[in-house]
Amino acid sequence: MLVDINNLHISFRSRTGVFEAVRGISMNIGAEKFGIVGESGSGKSVTARAIMKLLPNNAVIEADRLAFDGIDILAADEKTMRGIRGKRAGFILQDPKYSLNPVKTIGVQIAEAWYTHKGGTRREAMQAAITLLDQVKIRDPKAVAALYPHEVSGGMGQRAMIAMMMAPDPELLIADEPTSALDATVQAEILRLMEDLVSSRGMGLILISHDLPLVSHFCDRVAIMYAGKVMEEIRAAELNRARHPYTRGLLECIPSLLQPKEQLAVLNRDPAWMNP
Amino acid sequence: MTTQTFREWALDETPSSRRQASWGRRYRIWLNLRSNPLAMIGLTIILLTVIVSLAAPLITVYDPGAQNLYNKLAFPSSEHLLGTDELGRDVFARILYGGRVTLGLVVAVVILVAPVGLLIGCISGYLGGLADTVLMRVTDVFLAFPRLVLALALVAALTPGIESAFIAISLTAWPPYARLARAETLTIRNSDYIAACRLTGASKFRIILRHVAPLCVPSLIVRATLDMSSIIITAASLGFLGMGAQPPSPEWGAMISTARRFFYEQWWVAAVPGLMIFVSSLAFNLLGDGLRDVLDPKQT
């Protein structure tokens, strides 16, 4: 198992009290495409960050087991984590505008990522960066390598971000809403690109999204989260046969182009979902 | 309402009146500030200095101007807690009464300067175009002068004294506030909530005064608090150079100025006002840092 989560609890301490963001979830993720779906505040992003230990200081993480490829994340020190983050597991965020360094060219940033993990000369690193940009299907990789993040479109930036994360040949890619800031046409391309990379390299992928139909088309398995708990975990292809009323409710309140409805169904939240 | 404490009333999550809502917000800011020990130390020192200066006649029996040439430059004793100066005046009394002059000057400057800077900055930033260019070039001109040198020139042209110092410091103190308010306004003016205000049909000045300016106030308060220390030092510098408060007025800077002649023999006469300038500047800086943390408009 690449990622092994058992009974994970995450809470945030503040002056006014303790807020429980994740309340006892378990999941096992191998070299597959695993989707975590939920509405805002469901704890899906926090879970992903906990795997990388990327939570603010006031967060308290507790778990029976939280492991990446057999390494106990809870016990790991900062040095071990640095060996995992960026090297063995890449992290792609929603908006490339905020995750790329604005004062360095795209080429230099990818080259640095390659260089820190693989060593070699600067020239080799730059050459590798251009190859990577080519792999993420950028048409003129040499020209794009010389551009700054603000000079490229959102889709291009997200490709550059993926190229950077691919540089050290990671075993796991965590993508937190990687396409929700992008147009539908670009979104499809980016997802196809991630799919190609993941299957050709045999990596694991955790896709975090609010978009249930999108995840069900893209992933192998999906966990549906609500209020810090996993409501159900199903094979993505069987989403339409989901049993949990929350999943059903979510699917029903999405407006459809092909099957118009006079009035949209409204999700009635059952307090019992909080304590399954 | 009878058994409800102010705390419960202010922290009510669903206030039932405008007054309760705004007090709730203020009270939460206060609670945040209270949890910052350094800011509370700063606030305590400032309040203590202000109270002690105002209550000076109750604390000391000495008149800050009363001379006693038979007992000059005396070492601190039970009779004169901080000794006496070159004219035999009680240093403790002069420090207390001097606080009125120095702190009064600082407060007067900030009360005048901050609103002026706020208004100029907001108008300049919101209107843009020609108004912005003209107002900002004027600001640049004032910013280009070194504060102390312009103040000196002004005081020299007028008559040396506390009123001239006030005018001189005020003239040089407003540009940073205008700059700050303008920068804030530029980020606020393109927001959707200001667009929504424009969609009410409100006039530009109504939007500036009621919607833009209040958002600039927190950062201006922080700036003003941090600025107080530099105003104290400018006022003290003017006093030291003989251009500020005139003798026999007990101003801290002027006290150091006269005491420096016998600094090596009777060091306490200069050290005590120096220490007061240092402590009060530090206190304002500590409070300013704490206020910045709780008032930062970026945090919601």
Add this chain to the structure above:
Amino acid sequence: MIDVEHLRIRFGEREAVKGVSFTVPTGDSFGIVGESGSGKSTILRAVAGLNERWDGRIAFNGVNAPLKRPPAFFRKVQMVFQDPYGSLHPRQTIDRILSELPMVHGMPDIEQRVEKALSDVALPPTVRFRFPHQLSGGQRQRVAIARALIAEPEVILLDEPTSALDVSVQAEILNLLVDLRRRRGLTYILVSHNLAVVSHLCPRLGVMLDGEMVEQLSSDDLRAGRIKHPHTAELRALTVELEDPVEV
């Protein structure tokens, strides 16, 4: 009700909107779809009077709108923005946000108007003296709609009103918008990138590409695939692909 003819908007060198024309009858809803940068929101801001530099003609009830709108205009035309976190003044209570427009226009009975506006959008009276950051995204968007309603407008312009919200909240807001239109005979222009949302609310829509409205068609035609322009077909294909059940 609304006539837009040969609308052109430029930002410096770049022409963001290149001669767009469309008509919206009273009580109807018109959707504008397109990708980011296609100029759809720019059109809406010009119609709302937020952008005071454009060429062409924008008319309400046959009366041409001037570049700079008089205050009375905003009693008739209101707007709801995309981001409910950014469109409410962060330091004002809901009460103050809602009472601003009635105060500007000297309307009587502000108290009752605010209470009514809140109940119209199904918000409890307890939110009245709270600050925006104390409300959820859906509640804030309801406040934004209440702020538009308090003017008693004829037209509401909707700029991606649900794209920042969760789907369950989106459904509630869309139902509210449909309900308000029916009860008050409102006219909507809805800008969105989501074809399903647009076709749910609007019987007619226009497709934007690079500042031009490349196609206008009815939602029924879009649904049935009776499409002329390849960009419309591409957008439709992407939506339909995700709506189809997954092949096992």
